Amino acid sequence: MNKQKRTEIFTRFREANPSPTTELNYSSPFELLIAVILSAQATDVGVNKATNRLFPVANTPESILALGVDGLKDYIKTIGLFNSKAENVIKTCRILVEKHGGQVPESREDLEALPGVGRKTANVVLNTAFGQPAMAVDTHIFRVSNRTGIAPGKNVLEVEKRLMRLVPREFLLDAHHWLILHGRYTCTARKPKCGACLIEDLCEFKDKTDYLD
The missing domain is CATH 1.10.340.30 (Hypothetical protein; domain 2)
Incomplete structure (x- = not known):
């Protein structure tokens, strides 16, 4: 995947969800x-x-x-x-x-x-x-990074390092949240909702589904 595609993917994520955050409740x-x-x-x-x-x-x-x-x-x-x-x-x-x-x-x-x-x-x-650029790679981020081609890697650390290197800097702070939410609700493990995906045309997954939520 080239830089232009990655930039467009994260531009769309940002337009759809300008201020992403964790779904855990906390106040400190x-x-x-x-x-x-x-x-x-x-x-x-x-x-x-x-x-x-x-x-x-x-x-x-x-x-x-x-x-x-x-x-x-x-x-x-x-x-x-x-x-x-x-x-x-x-x-x-x-x-x-x-x-x-x-x-x-x-x-x-x-x-x-x-x-x-x-x-x-x-x-x-x-x-x-603390607002530091960091990538907490869980099962969702690992799956989305590999499946889409954004930052493929054999293990969690490899994917983390590739994401930190390949995600355009302007998106780095929020990329972690966008990728988790995408994996949790759209690019799901068993049957990704490709038909309802806002980056379907940019994604390099070969076995796309026509599944809509």
Whole structure:
């Protein structure tokens, strides 16, 4: 795929959705960090249901620490892997209080040192909370990048690096959100809705469907 096509793809994404953002509910970098930790192998809808109960009660490292592991579990037990996630969140809160003055750090190195935070989670926080160009490649972005030809790669890191290099700079900050939303609602895993896709004529996927939503 050439630069001209990529530019047109992201121009259309921007025209359709000028201010894309995460579907996780949050009102601070800390709330976003916790929501993203909880979202591993879980849906945003499921995480929002839990955090809508949790955050009015505890939405700082100190207040979540005060709940303790068992207290936290009561709020997040509807989410998959809640036992290990509760442990990681408590450990993360302790590190934030002891090492970062209760604030979420703005560096990748410090974020990835937190329990339950990998490269993808760090990228979401850097991009969405702190406005840094970063690409959190999940299953949706991996699929869309490969299927469309925007930035094909054999693994998540390869796709991330290609996207960072190939997405035109003016679109880099929001590209992560556009690609996730496109994969979640249009370029779906089993049967992409090619007939309803705003970039169908630019996409290089060979087995297009005439499926409309």
